[in-house]
Amino acid sequence: xxxxxxxxxxxxxTRGLRSQLKDSVPVTGMGPQVGAYxxxxxxxxxxxxxxxxxxxxxxxxxxEKNFQLNQDKMNFSNLRNIQGLHAPLKLQMEYRAARQxxxxxxxxxxxxxxxxxxxxxxxxxxxxxxxxxxxxxxxGEPHIMxxxxxxxx
Amino acid sequence: xxxxxTLSVCQPQLGGFSFENCKRNAVLEAEVTKxxxxxxxxxxxxxxxxxxVFKDGIVLGADTRATxxxxxxxxxxxxxxxxxxxxxxxxxxTAADTEMxxxxxxxxxxxxxLSTSRLxxxxxxxxxxxxxxxxxxxxxxAALVLGGVDCNGPHLYSIYPHGSTDKLxxxxxxxxxxxxxxxxxxxxxxxxxxxxxxxxxxxxxAAGIFNDLGSGSNIDLCVITKGRVDYLxxxxxxxxxxxxxxxxxxxxxTTGVLTKSVIKLxxxxxxxxxxxxxxx
Numbered sequence: 327x328x329x330x331x332x333x334x335x336x337x338x339x340t341r342g343l344r345s346q347l348k349d350s351v352p353v354t355g356m357g358p359q360v361g362a363y364x365x366x367x368x369x370x371x372x373x374x375x376x377x378x379x380x381x382x383x384x385x386x387x388x389x390e391k392n393f394q395l396n397q398d399k400m401n402f403s404n405l406r407n408i409q410g411l412h413a414p415l416k417l418q419m420e421y422r423a424a425r426q427x428x429x430x431x432x433x434x435x436x437x438x439x440x441x442x443x444x445x446x447x448x449x450x451x452x453x454x455x456x457x458x459x460x461x462x463x464x465x466g467e468p469h470i471m472x473x474x475x476x477x478x479x
Numbered sequence: 480x481x482x483x484x485t486l487s488v489c490q491p492q493l494g495g496f497s498f499e500n501c502k503r504n505a506v507l508e509a510e511v512t513k514x515x516x517x518x519x520x521x522x523x524x525x526x527x528x529x530x531x532v533f534k535d536g537i538v539l540g541a542d543t544r545a546t547x548x549x550x551x552x553x554x555x556x557x558x559x560x561x562x563x564x565x566x567x568x569x570x571x572x573t574a575a576d577t578e579m580x581x582x583x584x585x586x587x588x589x590x591x592x593l594s595t596s597r598l599x600x601x602x603x604x605x606x607x608x609x610x611x612x613x614x615x616x617x618x619x620x621a622a623l624v625l626g627g628v629d630c631n632g633p634h635l636y637s638i639y640p641h642g643s644t645d646k647l648x649x650x651x652x653x654x655x656x657x658x659x660x661x662x663x664x665x666x667x668x669x670x671x672x673x674x675x676x677x678x679x680x681x682x683x684x685a686a687g688i689f690n691d692l693g694s695g696s697n698i699d700l701c702v703i704t705k706g707r708v709d710y711l712x713x714x715x716x717x718x719x720x721x722x723x724x725x726x727x728x729x730x731x732x733t734t735g736v737l738t739k740s741v742i743k744l745x746x747x748x749x750x751x752x753x754x755x756x757x758x759x
Contacts, residue, residue, distance in 0.1 A: 382498075383498050383501035383502040383505075384498045384501040385616065385618070386496070386498070386615060386616060386618060387498040387501070389614075389616075390495065390496060390498075393614065448590045448591065448594055449587050449590065450583055450586045450587055450590070451495075451583065451587075451611075452494070452495045452496060452583075453493065453494040453495040454494060455494075455579075455583070456494060456495055456496060456497075457493075457494045457495055457496070457497050458494050459492035459493065459494055462492060
């Protein structure tokens, strides 16, 4: 469970990993997370390894990470073309207001208003069945999470 | 654990698929194949499923064997899944994928029909399935035959794992699909009667069962008409396990008894405890 550095003994088996990923192109969305001062934030995200950061571990990883964002972008641009600029602006304003109705960051909030606005209350998908954040075995440090959210860190 | 805890500080935790272990799995797989062992494979339903449109509705048919590599994992599994009271779906491919996909779409369709207060349409189920399967680019290995009767009449779709669909009067899927399609191509007619359609589907599935190793056991049928669904499981037990003709047990009295002596062992009950089974 420590930092993702591959020890020397397993480095020989990178061929196995490479041959599986040989069709994938290094993508920019997976780059090292830059913290303050433009360098890798070692304290927060551990040591970095180029192989881990550059290649996605699964073909669907990137597309799933950005799926909701891409859907929203597509829907908003459709709405703008059909109804005019006011429609996505108004909706985004409502989303921003509804997103603020939540508990402190380390507690589970229901996001009921946001879900109703987005229409997620009428559909079930893998986000609701697998990996439910309410059932996760790990809890974040409350002080650090609140400091991070308030921008004090 | 420190890294994971700090990661959860920066990004909100989301549900859905987590790809954390993919790199670890790739490394483990390489190690295991180097040692010469095999990684366990997923349970597939090497299958024959088919559907046909007849005069008043739809007949769906499926075999009942689930395989895990070369071994039969389930001799009598149910491959015709419920989607809504008027729509049923047969599934071929990875068994877990077809099961979960049809359950998710069934839930979504129920929510949708509650919100529109109308009977759901087959085209809606088709569109939901193809959008979900395309989103996962074929990694969800579910090949489906979707059929039902709605306000516009009977409809039959075949849906492939990458998300393409076909709307046809007769479709087959699975490893035995060629054998079943041969039967359909020979004997399909438009506007058949219900009994003819059932016999045709039964023969198509039987062709798949007898000519394909991945399909076997019984034949399940599902007849959907306007207002009535007949779920015939099993419709036909094509492969019954035979009855042993010879009996190798010796009759009582074959061996003659020469002497008989009874020794009584005196045992006393020391302790008696009752452990209840947890049957909840």
